[in-house]
Amino acid sequence: MQTLGITQSTQVENDALQKENADSPGFRAKLFLLEEDIERHAANLPRALYDFPQTIHERAVLSQVVDGVLEDLETAGADSVSRTSIWNAARQLTNVRKMVELLSGTEGDLFRVDQDTWGFVIRSYRPLANRLRFLLSTTDPRVAQIFPFCELEPHVEVFLGCFRDLLGEPVIDQYSKFEHAQEIVIKLNQGVKFLRERVRSEEFYRKIDALRRSLQKNSKSLLDYIDALFAVYSKLLVIRLDLTYKNAGKIASTEVAHQEVLQAIVDREALFRKLEGLPICKSLVGFAWKLEYGLHRGPHFHVMLFFDGQKSRQDGSLAKAAGQLWQVVTQGRGDFFSCNAHKARYGTALGIGMVEHDDLPKRARLQVAARYLVDVDFVRRLVLRGAYRTLGRGVMPNVGDNKLGRPRAG
Template identity: 30%
Template sequence: MKKLSEKLFEIEQLVHAIIEQGNDPLYTVIDQGKGVVRVTPTPLTKRLSSTVKNYLYPLLNQFPIHEFNPYINAFFRSVINTNVMESIEQQASLNKRHNRYQTDGDYPVMQELMTRMHACVDQIRAETKSAAFRTIIYNANRLSKKNQDGMMHYIDSLFDHYSKLIVVRIDLGYQKGNHIINQADIPKKYWQARSHFKHFLNNTRRNSLFEHLVGNIWSFEYGPEKGFHYHLILFFDGSKVRQDVILARMVGDYWVKCIVGSQGRIWNCNANKDTYPDCGIGLIHFSDTEKREHLNQAAAYLIKIDHYVRMLTPGDGRTFGRGEILPPKTGNIGRPRSK
């Protein structure tokens, strides 16, 4: 199965296809005589049916305390309101190896599925055409673009001040036990994770391990496998530190040993950077445009997920953050050109 977060992008594209293909009949029905009807779903219908069947419940379980992108929200609301899944399962239970149905036998099952599919698609189209929906989309896109532009400007400002950077990409989380079991767990475990990360960031200002840290970007997420966790990018002055893999491991050890304790868990992306086809971590020189572009893509991923599904946090807390954009250099002092 595809990574579920990636499927959200495909669902948004599916909703756009439903909107754009307004004349799609969804099904072709041909009476073949003798009480036999042939029903052929269109490619759009097959796509919709497959998405509902394979990803409805896994996605809802994967993101139990989240708000989806408006297009994805419209998809889930319509699918649930029209109870399409039930009809898909009933039709599948017929174990049909062809598209022919008996009018006095199993055809009513197929008719019910067609009715619900049409209702689902009609609801998606009606909701996404409303003025209220267009306002929601405008605001969501504006916020996403603001975060994206600010983050790119921030990374550029770091390279304006440092000739090279050591980029560490690491996930900070917990062992099993940080998962939500009931409603009471949500604020308790949320604030626990927030408190730990705040402690971590505060300590970067005075611990010698982070003496040459010059910036950070982070996102805060929840998933049933990992529980609450942080995706973190750290920027170190590349003229002062080296060996990014070891540095990332030391940061992870610090999270486990000094912040969280035995329940801590980390994922060191730098240790696996050789497996990434477009690597944007490790040592990056300001003039290495290709690697800087890969870094931008890696950083943009942190915002991309938040664009498609945003965690609903107690007190509407932040799920994304970065350091302050550095002011432009003034005078005749240029960026160091050390290799």
């Protein structure tokens, strides 16, 4: 079996791939159109990996973790925080990003104070303003404590900075005194004004552009890698695993969490070394992984494994074997979730299991799943101290020399 090291794609590798690829001229164009169509239809499907607890055991573990977060925040002298606000902080980040994009396209004040029979009322000029107030009330100001080691997406950073004094505040429309209502209206309108200024600035555009280029580069590297594997192998058996820890995610301190991440990196490296020697995995030809740090999962990995489809058939058994090896490597501290054991939940969006080289629809679904692996934590990107990577893949195969797999017509 070939050595499965980690490297970045290079121009030489890309040129070799283009030169040796036997796909027809319209192949990539068709694949791209299929990917777009799949993403549109999959937008409302359950997420490929479960962020929120589904089983009784998971809910029990989460309950303990949340208790720990509450206790740690109290010990640190922070204000009390409810379970609901912790979950809202996790759920609301994507909503925050969308809200900032919408607010950046508005002009003028969105709020005013009117007087009625009962006192003074805060009114808004458009429905978007009402949604903003609700979002502010459900966004916890301690996001940085809830997501250690995470660099928030620029839109989210702007929102938290511009509305810092209003985060988590209940929505109150009726006031007995004009001054009280006017104070809130001024904060709201000024927050929107500052938000527009920052989002429309050249500095913000450069930041967003750099982030997008980084995501596109990582996505292209992984998609080129998968294309290169298909140029060598007539079909691939694709495994998707989430590798987690049973008792991780308790945010006791940044140093404790940092040690958790460092141990996870060591465990991941040990796993891939041992996978190469596992008899059932002799047909393993490639892999990709992503490291994240989650609210109730702590450090965890999203993994794709690629097997030669001519030599392997039982994706469920392979996924289980890899997951059980993770449990051995972590000395029982690790746990895993096999997406291949739950393929029915993905319906027509399924992009794992056996994928034939010339099966355009399924290859497109695989590409979508691969891009998801890269973009999964777009709103809160993991940032580690030191020279540690959070994304990796196997070495690009030598398309010109390697003639493994069933021959295909040119």
